[in-house]
Amino acid sequence: MANQPARKKDTGKTPKHDAKSKEAGTKQSGATVVALPPGKKHTINDIARLANVSKKTVSRVINESPFVHEETRTRINAIMKQVGYSPDPQARGLAFRRSFLIGLIYDNPNAPYVINIQEGALGALRRMGYELVVHPCDRNSADFLADIRHLISRQKLDGVVLLPPVSENAELATLLREVNCPYVRVISAALDDPQNLVLSQDRQSAAEVADHLAKLGHTRIAMILGPANYRSSHERLTGFSEALQARGLALPPQYIAQGAYTFESGATCAELLLSLAEPPTAIFAGNDETAAGVYRTAYLRGRRIPDDLTVIGFDDSPLASRLCPSLTTMRQPIRDMGRLAAEKLVAKVAGNIDPSASQTAVIPHLIVRESSGPPRR
């Protein structure tokens, strides 16, 4: 690399700027000026002057317009890189009438879930020149919708990602369509146009749990549900009970407990289930939090997991591997879902509705740990 032949030395081009000399100020010496008063950023005008073109041409390079001479483009790009120029997002947004801001709207899913979605989305958004505005909210608040409407108009969000359970809110989706705000819903059932969804495949996942339990030889199998108004709860129940049935097993009503995806509800429901005359030998908890609640009850009652009771979770949250015994659970590729949602949303914002991305779904799989085993004879 160091001793490349100096070719094209005879091109006849004069790379020096024929300094227009107006406005060029102190910088019209031969050498390219890089330094700037501290705290001062280069602007598009600086680049234009350095490159000896109009700011419009620089703008074209920034926005990757095809109508720029290859040589010009290369030169301008080099200069921008050299001085460390990056266009001001605010000025850009103002002129574009766009914000390059994507909202992340969520209510109450657990912390690891939010963090993972967030980091997945952030990675993708940064690459594409967007930033993320996180917006925790309360879907039961009276001004839930007004609050979000205000956020969107105030910040001129280019789009929003919705996490369950707010992703299931039909009114919110309607509002977003009304105000013409592109959105992607991370959700467990196809409640919308595929282009607005990232699907989490809860039904298939629950079926995998059923399969695992069936293979272990369990016949007295119970399930703890999530909140009745959570779609994922419904999906998991359907997938689980259908798969059991397909394997000749039943999920009788007394083995279905109404939980709430919480630790406390898991403990309470397990209490109920383990008090039955014929208690189940396996419990599919709605999620990992619920499973921890089941552990709690088993602990208090002196039931050993998995010898006396098999427990399965859902999420593979950090909690799952910290419990003793470690928890068998379904792993959701949550980070990927965040990334996918971001990519899909930006594609929509940019106007390319990629049909291949239309059926965005993600494949979870079972992580078998210590909490599941064959039923005691």
Add this chain to the structure above:
Amino acid sequence: MANQPARKKDTGKTPKHDAKSKEAGTKQSGATVVALPPGKKHTINDIARLANVSKKTVSRVINESPFVHEETRTRINAIMKQVGYSPDPQARGLAFRRSFLIGLIYDNPNAPYVINIQEGALGALRRMGYELVVHPCDRNSADFLADIRHLISRQKLDGVVLLPPVSENAELATLLREVNCPYVRVISAALDDPQNLVLSQDRQSAAEVADHLAKLGHTRIAMILGPANYRSSHERLTGFSEALQARGLALPPQYIAQGAYTFESGATCAELLLSLAEPPTAIFAGNDETAAGVYRTAYLRGRRIPDDLTVIGFDDSPLASRLCPSLTTMRQPIRDMGRLAAEKLVAKVAGNIDPSASQTAVIPHLIVRESSGPPRR
């Protein structure tokens, strides 16, 4: 309230606009026009026209300038409220040469910690008209500093909040001072000017743990440290050992294990400690994750908590109450720390260095649960 006398009805003021009729377009009928073409937001010009003042006066009201007639202010505020006007942050930022964006920079603290800080900060920032830009990073990456420098200049961040462990990074602090970016470090030791800190009081907290163990009657007490290059690890050790000493108890070297604030390190260190000829009867794990690792080892070795072994954590993360037995731990008011950091930072950005806020520290306290008890005789 409902039947207040209608006073001031004889003020003689005509609230109607003597429409200047130029530019007033179609809206010059008597009634105030609120509706707008869908997707179109009101601008400062709309408000000015509706209020029959210059946009500068509206600007003064927005920015709470004292130089506005009270009557004028009231009228303009009413109009803004009525049409649901809020100034465009991008235009505002561009003109102000400020972004109203605060960065949250963190590397690797656990998810609940980040979420709580985030929501605490967000609550405060929103009230003050700022938004939060979250920025997960990798402090071991080669371009760690360049990455952050770039983020700040690209987004023109008005300030940043630093979370441990990056808050302890001296180079980063130096960089921030160089580029003249206000910052607040959430940190466990006063490594900086008080106005740049929110202190987490790790030393006092660890002392409280020592006190609890002493009162229970433990004499063979061990501690698992965090990473050597984490300041909090040092603080907790100092606070713990000094407090033990003050109570006539020792923390001999063989009872000090080098952990890493992780589940795995907790398990490994516990293995070591419990293999000693005279194993400790109590272990102060560096944090809750580490405590979970201790639980794991105790579980595998058939040691019962708290009968055979007392375990104390630090953080009161969600994990603490989910473990069986539930974990005695120090609760840090993390949400408050996020709020405080945001408030402090904005005060600095706005130029008021509130001296009363200079010693911002937060008071943790011990949550006694099931994992601590007297030593077995």
Add this chain to the structure above:
DNA sequence: CTGAAAGCGCTTACAG
């Protein structure tokens, strides 16, 4: 392929 003019929605000096 390139540029001069006008504008995005707000603000800062500068006048009154």
Add this chain to the structure above:
DNA sequence: CTGAAAGCGCTTACAG
């Protein structure tokens, strides 16, 4: 206490 002009850093039509 109030306003007309110019500008923040970028873009969109509109011309060449």
